[in-house]
Amino acid sequence: MRILISNSSPDPIYEQIVRQIKAQIISGELPEGAPLPSIRKLAHELQISVITTKRAYEELDKEGLLDMVGGKGTFVASQNQEFMREKRMKLVEAKLSEALDDARMLGVSYEELGEMLRLLWENES
Amino acid sequence: MTDQALQVSGLRKTFKGFTLNDVSFSLPKGYVMGLVGPNGAGKTTIIKLIMNLIAPEAGEIKILGLDNRKQGVEARARIGFVYDVMPFYADVSLRDTKRAIAPFYPKWNDALFQELASSFDLPLEKKVKRLSQGMRTKFALALALSHDAELLVLDEPTTGLDPVFRRELLHGLSGLLQDEGKSVLFSTHITSDLERVADYVTFIRNGSILLTETREVLREVWGVVRGEEASVAILDSKLWRGFRRYPHGMDILTSDASAARRALGDGVVVERASFEDIVVLLDGGEVHHA
Numbered sequence: 001m002r003i004l005i006s007n008s009s010p011d012p013i014y015e016q017i018v019r020q021i022k023a024q025i026i027s028g029e030l031p032e033g034a035p036l037p038s039i040r041k042l043a044h045e046l047q048i049s050v051i052t053t054k055r056a057y058e059e060l061d062k063e064g065l066l067d068m069v070g071g072k073g074t075f076v077a078s079q080n081q082e083f084m085r086e087k088r089m090k091l092v093e094a095k096l097s098e099a100l101d102d103a104r105m106l107g108v109s110y111e112e113l114g115e116m117l118r119l120l121w122e123n124e125s
Numbered sequence: 126m127t128d129q130a131l132q133v134s135g136l137r138k139t140f141k142g143f144t145l146n147d148v149s150f151s152l153p154k155g156y157v158m159g160l161v162g163p164n165g166a167g168k169t170t171i172i173k174l175i176m177n178l179i180a181p182e183a184g185e186i187k188i189l190g191l192d193n194r195k196q197g198v199e200a201r202a203r204i205g206f207v208y209d210v211m212p213f214y215a216d217v218s219l220r221d222t223k224r225a226i227a228p229f230y231p232k233w234n235d236a237l238f239q240e241l242a243s244s245f246d247l248p249l250e251k252k253v254k255r256l257s258q259g260m261r262t263k264f265a266l267a268l269a270l271s272h273d274a275e276l277l278v279l280d281e282p283t284t285g286l287d288p289v290f291r292r293e294l295l296h297g298l299s300g301l302l303q304d305e306g307k308s309v310l311f312s313t314h315i316t317s318d319l320e321r322v323a324d325y326v327t328f329i330r331n332g333s334i335l336l337t338e339t340r341e342v343l344r345e346v347w348g349v350v351r352g353e354e355a356s357v358a359i360l361d362s363k364l365w366r367g368f369r370r371y372p373h374g375m376d377i378l379t380s381d382a383s384a385a386r387r388a389l390g391d392g393v394v395v396e397r398a399s400f401e402d403i404v405v406l407l408d409g410g411e412v413h414h415a
Contacts, residue, residue, distance in 0.1 A: 010397075012345040040155075044299045049324045050156060051341045 001030060001037070005046050013048055017056035025065055025076055026087050036066065036074040127190035130154045130276045130308035136174060136184035145170050145332040148184070152308055152325060154275075157299065159323035160312040161404065167332040168312035172280045175310075176206060189275055202230065205269030207262065207279040215254035219247060219264055230272035238271035245297075258285040262294065270301065277301075279311035283318050295321045316400035326400065328407055335407050336366075348382025349402050351375075352393035360385055367406035378406035 003020050005013055024030040036042075039057055043050040057074055060066040067077045103113050129151050136148040145167045152158045160168050173179045175186055177197050186193040191200040213222050219242075227233040242249055245263040248256075256264065262282055269277060277298075283291045298309060299322045313319070319326050319340065327337040347366070350357050354375040364385055367378040378398060379385045386395045398406075 014341075014345075038303070040303050044296075044303065047296065047299070047321050049340045050302075051324050051339050055341065 003042075003046060005048065013052050014056040014059065017042075017046075017053065018059050021056070021060060022063075022065060025079070026084065026091065030076050032076055032078045034076045036076070038073060127187075128154050129187070130156075130189060131158075131175070131310060132187040133171070133175070134185055136171070136186070137182045138170060138174060138179065139182060140170075143167070143170075143332060145174075148329075148332075148334050150327050150334060150337040152310055154189075154306065154308050155302070156324040157302065157309040157311070157322050158325040158327060159319040160310060160327050160329060161316060161319060161400070162312075162314065162329035163404075164314055166329045168314075168329060169280055170332075171329070172278060172310075172312060175278060176204070177201070202232070202272075203275045205266075205272065205274030205277045207265045207269050207277070207282055213253040213261075213264075216252055218250055218252050219256075220249040222253060222264075223249075223268065226268055227271075232273040234271055234273055237273075238267060241267040241270055259287070259290040259294075262286065266294070266297075275306055275308065277307065277309045277311075279309065281312055281314070283313055283315055291315075291318070292321065298322055316404055319400045328404065330407075336403075343400070343403065344397060346381060346383075347398045347403070348379050348385060348395050349398045349406070350377040350379055350382075350385050350389065350393055350395050352389075357389065357393050360388060364388075367408040369406055376402075376406060378403060 001021065001024060003017055005016055009016060011019075021030065021036075030036075036057075037045065039053045040050055043053040046053070057066060057068060061068045061074075065077055065079075067075045069075065100113070108116075131152040133151065134149045136145060138145040143165075148167070148171060150158075160171065162168055170179070174181050175188070175193065177186075177193050177200075180194075188200040189203055191203075193200045217225075223238060227235065227238075241247075245267055247260065247264055247267060253261070253264075262285075266279075266282070269279075279298075282298075283294060286294065295318060298311075301307065302309065309322075311318075323340050325337065325339055326343060328335040350360060352374055354370065357375050357377055360377060360379065361384075364379045364381050365377055366380050369376050377385075379395075382395050382397070389395070
């Protein structure tokens with residue numbers, strides 16, 4: 001698990017943790033059942049308050065992404081496959097619409113954009 | 126059983142020219158609290174009262190649920206204590222100092238001491254007087270930790286340490302807290318110490334507690350409003366926790382940065398409050414209005 005905390009970011013630290021763990025679960029980097037460091041260990045490693053890491057884990061637990069097993073530790077929850085696919089599709093959609101916004105700003109036409117996408121697709125495969 | 130490592134309530138102690146007045150705060154088990162304030166604010170007095178080295182005129186202190194005066198011996202056996210100046214004999218080696226101290230503690234764990242000594246790189250054969258300030262602090266910390274103390278009380282542990290050593294020490298301290306049963310209270314006048322380890326921060330000035338709050342809330346909820354006096358001073362006085370005027374504007378410490386942002390809109394800057402901002406701006410709790 002990789003987590004980078006930015007102190008200059010306007011986002012609260014617990015949110016930064018939630019976002020990064022969530023992204024790693026959705027991308028599959030953190031697979032189902034993978035153990036996470038304890039609240040205290042993570043706080044120590046990131047040099048943040050135990051209260052903050054606790055809050056982040058609780059948030060992820062509430063969303064059903066983590067299982068906090070009392071006395072045993074915290075694990076990535078088993079995910080509903082369809083739910084995961086939907087989440088990943090949303091991610092693709094979000095990135096596409098971001099690209100779309102940039103393209104519009106530069107005055108790129110729909111055809112040009114389609115051509116760009118086709119080229120990228122063919123290059124990758 | 127109690128889930129509080131330390132409960133301080135209504136403490137009063139008067140010295141010539143200094144009064145510690147109605148000091149109350151509590152530290153839940155498993156957390157670190159930083160006691161911060163300028164020199165002479167009363168930090169060491171509070172710690173001496175906790176250790177029962179001096180008697181209060183009023184108030185009470187509970188250590189892990191035990192009254193620190195009525196059950197003092199039992200309570201103190203469960204505290205690990207690091208003074209800023211440790212009373213060691215200068216001409217005695219660390220190993221012999223340890224041998225002299227260990228028998229006082231029923232739960233002394235020599236294996237743990239050896240482990241800490243090696244992880245702190247303590248030269249056990251050297252005499253106390255040959256140690257640097259940092260090494261002396263680490264030695265005191267190793268001793269304090271080796272009798273299975275549940276509450277660590279450290280009076281200015283970082284004073285006199287260079288920044289690298291200081292960070293190492295604080296990091297080591299938070300590493301020791303992997304065991305939830307342990308708690309730490311440390312005093313400091315260096316606000317950056319708090320940014321690394323404290324879960325709770327208690328601000329003290331002139332013998333009074335100004336504020337005791339979690340680091341999480343201070344970082345994520347509090348803020349500093351900066352701008353021209355005319356545009357910032359219209360902020361609802363309920364949100365003020367202190368202010369300072371400058372030739373070109375004004376800083377207001379607020380306990381709700383997002384409310385301040387909504388209320389004041391553009392034209393003012395609302396930033397995260399650093400611990401230094403809080404120490405400088407925090408007032409005695411009463412609301413001052415410009």
